[in-house]
Amino acid sequence: MTLDQIRIFLCVAELRHVTRAAAQLNMTQSAVSSAIAALERQHGVRLFDRVGRGIALTQEGETFVPTARALLAQAETAALVLADLSVETRGSLRLFASQTVASYWLPPRLMRFHEMHPEVTLSLAVGNTAQAAAAVQEGTADLGFIEGDLPDSPLRRQVVARDELVLVLSRQHPAARQKAFTAQDYRRFTWLLREEGSGTRSVFEAHLAAMGLRAAELSVALDLPSNEAVLAGVGTGGAVAMLSHRAVPAARARGLAIRRVTWAQRPARPFAVLSHPERHRTRAAEALLEGIRAG
Known part of the structure; x- marks a missing residue:
């Protein structure tokens, strides 16, 4: 099993279509099909069923999706750790914010951060508080910005505004x-x-x-x-x-x-930032939090 196979599997699972997945991955359709077939053959499991002109996840495929996401998130975290070993604040920072935070509070702070650290690539997903917490928990976001409290969670929570x-x-x-x-x-x-x-x-x-x-x-x-x-x-x-x-x-x-x-x-209510206590907090994440605390 390779990370490329995992990445291809997740893209096909999300789009439920090999051709569209191939276009999104900038690959040929045959290459995507071959990667899925190789993954199934290596582990003796069927991940997709063909339904008409489309495809659908099998029960085994559905079961594998969260594990595959977690594995890919760990690989991306490892890449961030290596990038963080450089002297400069650079790399990428994946953020997930609830809607009020993302719409009214966070944008000017991200723009100020970008001006100070142009080598850091920022990506922002928007949902609600529960989705932001889930993204940080699963490792698909480095930091989550939420409104209000977060009951019964192992995540680290720091209030940043009111x-x-x-x-x-x-x-x-x-x-x-x-x-x-x-x-x-x-x-x-x-x-x-x-x-x-x-x-x-x-x-x-x-x-x-x-x-x-x-x-x-x-x-x-x-x-x-x-x-x-x-x-x-x-x-x-x-x-x-x-x-x-x-x-x-x-x-x-x-x-x-x-x-x-x-x-x-x-x-x-407070606005708070969430991070995972067991995952590496990069220099870029520390710089963003420091800027928010100072501003």
């Missing part, structure tokens, strides 16, 4: 001029919520609990996967939401009203 949620509603909403709200108001509203697993959702649910409420008691129109989607929905006038105060400029640009929570304990 945030809070605010109520967002259309200026045409019947409660737009209201300054304070009760639990009964919350039950009467139609809500747009961020998806399960997001830091915004977990902090909002903690805010509800402080008001003696649960999300199940609310009238929820939609769970949405991004702040922008929530803002667009609130802009139609019929629903309300709670989002980071860092999204306030975008909300005001859409003509929305903002209410900072004064009728209950402020729904505050």
